[in-house]
Every structure is written in structure tokens, then in C-alpha cells.
Amino acid sequence: MSSVAAADPRMRARRRAQWHRRRTVAVLLAPWAVGFLVFFAYPLLASFYYSFTHYDLLSPPRWIGLRNYEYLFNSDPQVFSAVRNTLWLIAIMVPAQVLFALGVALLLSRARRGAGVMRTIFYLPALAPIVAATLGFAYLFNPATGPVNTILSSIGIEGPLWLNGPATAKPTLVLLGLWGIGNTLIIFLAAVLDVPTHLLESAELDGASAWRRFVHVTLPTISPVLLFAIVISVIDALQYFTQAYVAAGVAQGGQAGESAKALGYPQGATLFYPIYLYEQAFSRFNMGYASAMSIMMLIVALALTLVILRNSRRWVHYQAETR
């Protein structure tokens, strides 16, 4: 009896301490939880509901079942054009950005003098506001008056139409993407500098060439970072909006704020999925349909990420596994 009686206060004290700890955790988590519920869970669930409704933002939503999805898959010709353009970004821009950032990171990691200055120079564009950077690019690549074509014409080359040509608009946006690669570059640089020197030296002593050292030592070591960069870049490509929105408006001859009527210019070449989604939601006020488009985008993003992650098991090596 006495031992039970002695245990009770200890149990109570432990429970009290546990309760205090849980309460502290709950209080600390509360800001995140509120943000999560208000800005993530509710919009997600609401959008899922709206995707089954006719909703023009003004009248109450009216349930129409799967009509939005039927229209999305069977009747809307522009959505396929938008999907095609977005897939182009994933197929071309994502590898280009990742490879370019990796290449520059490898070069910077080898720099012996002025490394800090070089790193700063390559990182700086990432600090430029996206709209300002895009406006700058639109000016530089103006086919009639831009400095790039002026320089090309001075050496007898007629420059392309850049953002004004349907064949060159997307590649020009890729150039803009490569220019602003700073954030990915820094992550790659940190990973490359973190590759154990002794492994590289051992490989070199064994007679491995620079290419084989990169393929068999550097690449496996930085593979988790590579995977992260690929996943983030794919998601960014799926959400690609601001640059295309601003560039289309300026290239068509309008001001940055007048881009709404130029969406997709030229000839639909820059009509990416998020741009079309925006047009449906806020220009045509088809919020129900735009919600259905959003849900599909979410599913595709999730599916692509899962595919990448599943395939990554074959080529991503984590340090814990190699020990």
C-alpha cells in the first residue's frame, strides 16, 4: 500500500510534466497549425469542392458533377496546348537548369583565385525581383531595338525574334531561367564542396580520370541534392507563371501591367498551364473550371514527383546507406 501511495505522486508529477510538455508543443505548433488549416487545408478542400461546381466568384457555386472534368478532357482545345507547353518546360528547361547549375558549381568549386567574387557574381541574378529581371530580358532581347540583336547585326547576323517568335519564345525564357539559377547553384556548390576529398584522392591514385571521378565519386555523393533540385525544378516548371505573364505582355508591346490581354503571346507559345488556369479563374471568372484544372495539376505534380522518387532509388545514394 505504502509503495502504491508513494508511486501515485510520482505518476501524477510525471503526468503533469507530460501535460505541460504537450501543451508547450501545442502552443508552439499553433501558428503553423492555423496557417496550415487556413492557407492550405481549407483552400485545398474548397477547390476540390468547387471543381464539381459552376462558380463564377459572384453567384453561389452550383453543383454540376463531373462537367468541368469532362470539358477539361474532351472539349477544351487550349488546355492541351497549355499542357504541351508545360511539358516542354519540364523536358527542356528543367534538365537545362539542373545541368547548367551543376556545371557552374563544378567550375566554381575548382576556382583557386577569386572564388568568392565568382560565386557572388553567379548568385547575384537570383536576388533580382522576377518581374524586374523579366522586363530587363524583354528589353535586351527586343528583336528590333534590343542590344543583343544590335550586336548580332553588327557582325552581319540577323538575330531571331526571341520573345516575339513562337519558336524562340520558350527558349528565351529558358535563358532567363539559366541566368537566375543562383539558388540551385549554391545548393550544388555546397554539395560538391562536401564531397570527401579522400575519396577523390583515392580514385585519382587508382588512376581514375577526371570524368570517372565525377561519375563514380562526385555524382553519387551529391545525388540526394540532385534529386532535390530535380523535384523542386519540376514543381517550379509546373507552376511557371510570372516570367511568362510579364514577358508576353511586354513583347506584344504593352506595359507590364497590361499583360492580361496578351496571355500566351506569341501564338500561344507561352500559354503555360498556370497561365491558362489564371485566365480561366480571373479573366473569364470560371472558378469552378479553374479549380478542376488546379486539382489535375496537383495530381500530375504528385504523380511526377512519385515517379521521380521511385526511379531515384536506383541512382540516389544516401550516406547512411553507404556506411
Place this chain on the structure above:
Amino acid sequence: MRLGAAAAVVLVAGAMAIGGCGSSGGSSTSSAIPTFNASEKVTITYWVPFTGGELSFVRKVINGFEHAYPNIKVNLVGNINDEKIIAASRSGNVPDAALSFTTDNTGVFCKDNTFLNLGPAIKRDGIDLANFPPAQRQYTEFQGTRCVLPAMADVYGLYYNKHMLEQAGIAGPPKTVSELAADAKKLTVRSGSSLKTVGFTPYIGFYENSGAHFGPLWGASWLQPDGKSAIASDPGWGEMAEWVKQLVDYYGNSTLVRFQAGAGGEFTSSNAFQTGKLAMNMDGEWRTALIKSETPNLQYATAPMPVADGHSQLYGGGYTTGNITGIPKGAPHPAAAWELIKYLATNVQAQVELSQDLGNVPTWIPALDRVHATASPQFQTFLAIFSNPHTTTTPITASGEASQKTLENYLEKYQAGEGGNLQQGLKQVASQIDAQEAQASVGSAP
């Protein structure tokens, strides 16, 4: 674990992409507009898209309103676009009245009384709708509900540089599109492989060039009697597309695109017509005011747009659109707001002042004569186009501007040689427009 983390990243990204899908809302107050009690003192809020000098012009006219209605004070708020009006209507926190530049959104505003039905108040106050031109009556009503009034109009015509036409030996402005193309070629000056001066560019998407603005020159209609799209069945659209492409081909598509890229912003003083890079241009009546303030020495004149060959009866007409103003549902003071929008739409003095200051065309016919008497010769052209029975506008539909955008998308490709077979392309456009209309109408209130 890593899969879960990645899935969370994707979910967050997706949620951010679809942010903005908020709740529906809005007041459910009565849609009737009561009679204004003249002894009641109220302050009403009026949202308009105007900014800068234009906003001050509107303020000046509203000062006149406050003088006429001493018990009503107006809080004028500028720089408001339709997205803000709609966001406010969603939240229920609406102004007493609002003005929009986009007549294509009349359907959105009128559906389900988002803006109050003005019909009973118009009847009660004895406003004769015949004093609004037919096009203005058309774009202020959707499916039998008139929820907005017209408040100044835009009209499109031909601007031409008199000096350049004289130098090229052209006696007067062209009256048919064949003459326009011939004159454009005469006026064009090439410099190597590039264009130094362009006679007239028909390029869809450049400045004010669009299918909607060119269509009336071929007498092309948007809808068949059964409400289906007439884009494929009305030969005018195909003829217009052919004409545009032929003239674009004359310049060379990429050569013309390059010229236009360096032509200067439309709403800047380096506008290609104002700087003499463009000898003739289709533009709205507002350009007269911009030329007066920015390039007053420009020797120019205006004329109705040339019409399709064989459609000479259409000459003198053109395309018109304009501003619309109404009262959102849930407005705190609908009676006073009605007096304000009625004043702006039907008071002769207000219309004349707005026309003279903003450089737009009055939408209240009794005000037209007053403006006519004092207007410049260039502006009088637009008053004449406005009054012409062949002047038309785009139909108000549930899908708003979607039909115009769909046509534009195709025409942009066709003029660049990417549109394939024209008739098949127009059929696809028509079926897309019909599908968009059906999609926009599904679930709408019966």
C-alpha cells in the same frame, strides 16, 4: 519518409497554386432600387478604373453632381479593375456604385443580380432607352436584364498621316480594304531587309487590331439566329482573315513582327503613328486627345475604317464599345447610387464634360449635338461613326470575352501561316466557342 516529405512539398505547392479560391458570399439584400429621399444626407462610394488626370476629370463631373444633389457626397475611388469589383462582391463589402471598362463582363455582372437590375428604376424614372444608341443598349443588357448603364463610348476609325499620304500622291483616305492595302504598300518604306515606315499593319494583336474590331468592316456577325457561333458560317470572317494574311505576307511575317517590336508602346508618346513610323492606323477616338497633348504638331486626319470590297453600304460604320456603370448587390445606398449613375449616363452637361475631358464619345444621344458643335474635325469623324447604323459591338454572352480570345488565337496563327486550312480552322473556332458557351452556361441560374 522521404516519399511523404516530397508529397507534402507537392501538396503545399499545389495548394499555393490554387490559393484564392475563397468562399462565396455577398449580401442577400433586396434587389429593388428605392426612390431617393432628397432630404436624406448620405455619403456614397463610387469605384472607377480611372487614374491620374482622367480621375480628376471624373471628379470634376462628380462635383457637378454633388452640386445638383447637395445631400449626396461621393467618395470617388480610382484604379479599380473588374477583379477588385468582383472580389468585393464576393465578400459583400461592396461600393455603392462601380464603373468598368469591360463591356464583355456585362454577362458576369448581370447574372443572378450581382449588379442590381436597373430595369424597374429606368421605367420608374421615365428614362427613354432610345436615347442610347443600339450598340450601347446591347452591351448593357444580358438575357433580358439591364444591370448597367453606358457611360461614354469608344469608337474605332482610321487615323492617317496627311503629310505622308500627300507625299505618296494619295488624294484621300481609302474607302475599301483593297484601297487600304494598295495605299499601305505605296506608303511603306523598306530599309534593306527591314521596314522603316509601314503604310498600315493589319497584324492581329498589334495595338488595337483584333478580329472583333475588324469584323464590322466585313459585316461579319458573331452569332447565328439559333445562338450558335457564326464564325464559320459567315463568310465575312474568312474574307477578313484572308485579307489580313495577304497584307502580312506582303511585308513578311517576321519582318513585320520585328518592326512592331520596335514600334513603341501603344499608350506612350512613342506610339508608331504619333512618331511617323506608321502612316495609317486603326485606333480609338481617345487617340485624338493623346495626340493633342503628346504630339500636337502631327499633321493627321481621321476617317471611317475602309470596308470590304462589295460592302460599300457599310462605309461610315465601325466598332464601338465603352464604359458601363452599375450598382452592386448589397450596396449600402442604392437609391443615391442610382441618382449618381443616372446622372453620369443621362445628364447632358455631365456627358459633354466627360467627352471633352476624357476624349470619349457621349453615349446619351442628346449630348452628341452639343459635343459635335465644339469637337475638332478629327473627333467629329468618331461622332459620325458612332451615329452610323452600321456601327456594331460584340454580343454579350455567358462566356464573356472567351469567344473573342478564341478567334484571336486562331487569327494570330493564320496570319503567320500556321493556321492550316482556313475554313477548317474557322469551323474549329466556332465549335470551340459553342463549347465554351455551353460550359459557361451550365449550372447558371435558369
